[in-house]
Structure formats: structure tokens, C-alpha cells
Amino acid sequence: MTPPPEQVVELVRRLATSPWPTSEAERVAWFTQHGLPTHGRAAAEEGSTLSAHAAADGPPGWGTTQWHVFDDAFVGLCWFLWRDASDRETRAAAELLATAFDARWTLVERLDDPVQGFTALWSVDDVHVDLYFHAPRVTPHGHPIDSVVQLHVDHAARAATADAVAASAASPDRSYPDV
Structure with a gap:
């Protein structure tokens, strides 16, 4: 398998334990230190001036490396592994990583x-x-989904802040004026 699961474990270990x-x-x-692509195709999130995603190919065999920035601070990165x-x-491979x-x-x-697979979170x-293992299945709309491992490495506090802002922007204002 490319990349070998052991290589994934090692890179994630280095990322998670480094400053x-x-x-x-x-x-x-x-x-650069970790052999990841430094520049990619950037796309601001729709409706957000604080949040942006970028993606680039690499490391070799890993497919696309995606990363997320919120309020000018790096939040984390993600891959979809072993689609083929x-x-x-x-x-x-998912169980080996877990x-x-x-x-x-x-x-x-x-x-x-x-039916859907499993998800696991480590601190x-x-x-x-x-880590998400997406099992192969057919969606309710009839679209087939192949198995894939989705892997995120995120700064916990920054991700929580970005998620909270996104959730508040997505939900309607439920406050009522004093009468």
C-alpha cells in the first residue's frame, strides 16, 4: 500500500509531537521540515473572511494534502488515504493506524x-x-462510496474555535429583544 501505514504513523507522530x-x-x-507541500491551491471558505483551506499534492503517494487556516493561524491538515x-x-490499514x-x-x-465504518479521536x-474509516456503501441517493481513510491532525483549541464560529454563522439568530 502506498503510503505504507507505518510511514503514516511515523509522520503523524512527528507532526503531533512537534511544536x-x-x-x-x-x-x-x-x-518543509516534515516533507509536506508548502504551497497549494487556496480557496477561501464561502461566506468567511477568517477561514481558508488550501490543498497540494504530496508527499509522494499520499494524494492531496489539505490544510486549514483560521484567523491567520494554522489549524491543521488532512488526507484521504488508500482510495485505490x-x-x-x-x-x-485503518485498524493498523488505530x-x-x-x-x-x-x-x-x-x-x-x-455500515459506515468507524471514527476515532486521540489527544x-x-x-x-x-481518523475515519469510511466503509464502502451506497448512499441513500444511490451513489457508491469506496472505502477510504480520512485522517486529520489539528491544533485542538484552534479547531474548536473555528468550528464554534462556523456553527454560530450557520445557525439562525435565536436571541430575542427584551420586550
Whole structure:
């Protein structure tokens, strides 16, 4: 499998345990240090001036590396791994990652679903490692979904802040004036 699960575990370990970048210059240096693409296709989130995503190919064999910036601070990065592997191989790789992460870090939560797969979250100081194994299935609209591993490494506090702002922007104002 490309990348080998052991290589994924090692990169995630290095990312999660290294000093987290704050500025764009620090992010570029950190990405360079870890062999990640430093510049990519940027796209601001619709309706947001604070949040932006970027994506680029790499490292070799990993497909697209995606990263998220909120309020000018680097939040985290994400991959979708092993799209071209068989379901059996993808599921085995996901379980290997989960077992390796369990051995290193505190498991916050794991949810298993016989149809959709599983998700697990680990806490590493100020960093969260979030793994989703998406099992192959057909959506209610009839669209087939192949198995894939979705992997996020995020600064926990920055991700929580970005999520809270996004949630408040998406929900209607429920406050009422004093009468």
C-alpha cells in the first residue's frame, strides 16, 4: 500500500509531537521540515473572511494534502488515504493506524458503525488526531462510496474555535429583544 501505514504513523507522530506552527512563515518551515507541500491551491471558505483551506499534492503517494487556516493561524491538515486499495486492505490499514495511535496516545472516543465504518479521536497535548474509516456503501441517493481513510491532525483549541464560529454563522439568530 502506498503510503505504507507505518510511514503514516511515523509522520503523524512527528507532526503531533512537534511544536505547532502559528504564522504562515512557521507553517511553511514546518511543512518543509516534515516533507509536506508548502504551497497549494487556496480557496477561501464561502461566506468567511477568517477561514481558508488550501490543498497540494504530496508527499509522494499520499494524494492531496489539505490544510486549514483560521484567523491567520494554522489549524491543521488532512488526507484521504488508500482510495485505490481494496476494501480489505483499506480496512486493515485503518485498524493498523488505530492500534498504533492507541499505543501512543489517549483515545478520546471511538465509534463503530457496521455500515459506515468507524471514527476515532486521540489527544496528544494540544493536538487531536482524528481518523475515519469510511466503509464502502451506497448512499441513500444511490451513489457508491469506496472505502477510504480520512485522517486529520489539528491544533485542538484552534479547531474548536473555528468550528464554534462556523456553527454560530450557520445557525439562525435565536436571541430575542427584551420586550
